[in-house]
Amino acid sequence: MTVIMNGNELSKKIKENLRLRATKLKEQNIEPSLVVVLVGEDPASQVYVRNKTRAAEQIGINAIDIRLPETTTEAEILDLIAKYNADETVHGILVQLPLPKHINEDRITQAISPLKDVDGFHPVNMGHLFMNEPLALPCTPHGIMEFFKEYNIDVTGKNAVVIGRSNIVGRPMAALLLNANATVTVTHSRTQNLKEIAREADILVVAIGRGEFVDADYVKEGAVVIDVGMNRNAAGKLVGDVDFASVNGKAGYLTPVPRGVGPMTIAMLMQQTIEFAERSLN
Ligand SMILES: NC(=O)c1ccc[n+]([C@@H]2O[C@H](COP(=O)([O-])OP(=O)(O)OC[C@H]3O[C@@H](n4cnc5c(N)ncnc54)[C@H](OP(=O)(O)O)[C@@H]3O)[C@@H](O)[C@H]2O)c1
Incomplete structure (x- = not known):
């Protein structure tokens, strides 16, 4: 059975907590x-x-x-x-x-x-992230790490494969997984034998921008599959980079599109803002 990771619920919980932190800040x-x-x-x-x-x-x-x-x-x-x-x-x-x-x-x-860079895209913040001394985290990969926490998925020693190497998703995702002690492989459009590499993954993060590209053939039985993609299919429907119907049932955990990674990205943006505001107290 595949556990569907609910980004709507988790982001709501996080935002509730942020509301309390915002109130505390206002009191100060x-x-x-x-x-x-x-x-x-x-x-x-x-x-x-x-x-x-x-x-x-x-x-x-x-x-x-x-x-x-x-x-x-x-x-x-x-x-x-x-x-x-x-x-x-x-x-x-x-x-x-x-x-x-x-x-x-x-x-x-x-x-x-860099001290106000809530997206975490500034090269200084990227550098700190890659040195495992982060000051601000890119929101989408940060939200994905929160999924792992919420669902008690320990990435230590796991084989993690990231498909996509963009500056906003793939690269910082790889850094966060490495910082959390996963063994990380980053793949991209020039990668050979992508399917074989993906099939070795305990954790598979897909961020390529190609609707329903990754089907069950790319997925190891029981793997954690994170779908970052947001694409419109021919019928105008919002779909991920993962073929949900094909992977559902084979993966151990799977994020849906919508209601998966998307709402978590926004929650992490809010969290970064609150953290910067809290830092301004010191
Ligand atoms: N849910 C959210 O909050 C959120 C946030 C950001 C992005 N997104 C979505 O995530 C997707 C990716 O976004 P992005 O900004 O990372 O995209 P991007 O900048 O276009 O990068 C796509 C990456 O995927 C690789 N790629 C493309 N086709 C491939 C293939 N057939 N096989 C293997 N790798 C392939 C590219 O390789 P090369 O480097 O070799 O070109 C590139 O590294 C998009 O659908 C975007 O809308 C969602």
């Missing part, structure tokens, strides 16, 4: 504040930003929602970031990606102070 005259910048009209980004600001409001985080037109220049965004980097009442800054093509995303990511 700190209002946790998160700046969320959205440039342009990308519909998916609009939904993500709405979900993030809504979660912030539920928890008691002051969400400063900044919408800028598609024509905004890189210099204007950098000025805005510099302003909020210097503002002590702001604890977290997030610029929703992707940005319009005329803006250099790396330059924007690197302009955010």
Whole structure:
């Protein structure tokens, strides 16, 4: 039997706890504040930003929602970031990606102070993560580690395979698993014998952006399968990178899409904001 890991329930529990922490901060005259910048009209980004600001409001985080037109220049965004980097009442800054093509995303990511980098994308924070001295964690892989905790899955010594090597998911996921003493293999589009490698995994994390790509043939009996993907299939339905129907019954644990990794990503973003606000007390 496959245990379906419920990201909705777990994220709710985490957000309840964050609400208490936000209240405590307010009692000490700190209002946790998160700046969320959205440039342009990308519909998916609009939904993500709405979900993030809504979660912030539920928890008691002051969400400063900044919408800028598609024509905004890189210099204007950098000025805005510099302003909020210097503002002590702001604890977290997030610029929703992707940005319009005329803006250099790396330059924007690197302009955010590592101390306010709630996404954990800044190279300084990535470096700390890879040295196993993390200051901020990328939200999606962090949320996945919370699943392991919640379901008492000890990754120590386990064979973990990550499919995908993006800076926001695959690479930091590999670092977190390694820091937790798993034996980690990172695979990608040039990997040979992917299926054979995946079939050796006790823990399989799939983040490739290809709808229902990983079926039961990639999965060892009883493995933990984490599906990060969010794709629209031909019928317009939201599907993961894992073929849920095929893997369900073979995996020991499986995250669904939706209601799996997605809500955990947002919960971890909120947690990082609260942690930064708590750090500002010291
Ligand atoms: N639920 C959430 O909160 C959340 C958060 C972030 C992302 N996502 C979703 O997760 C998915 C991945 O996102 P991402 O940003 O990591 O994507 P990305 O930047 O496009 O990276 C995809 C990675 O998958 C690899 N890949 C592509 N096709 C492959 C194949 N056939 N076999 C093996 N590897 C393959 C690529 O290899 P190369 O490096 O060789 O090109 C690349 O490393 C997307 O569906 C995205 O929407 C969800």
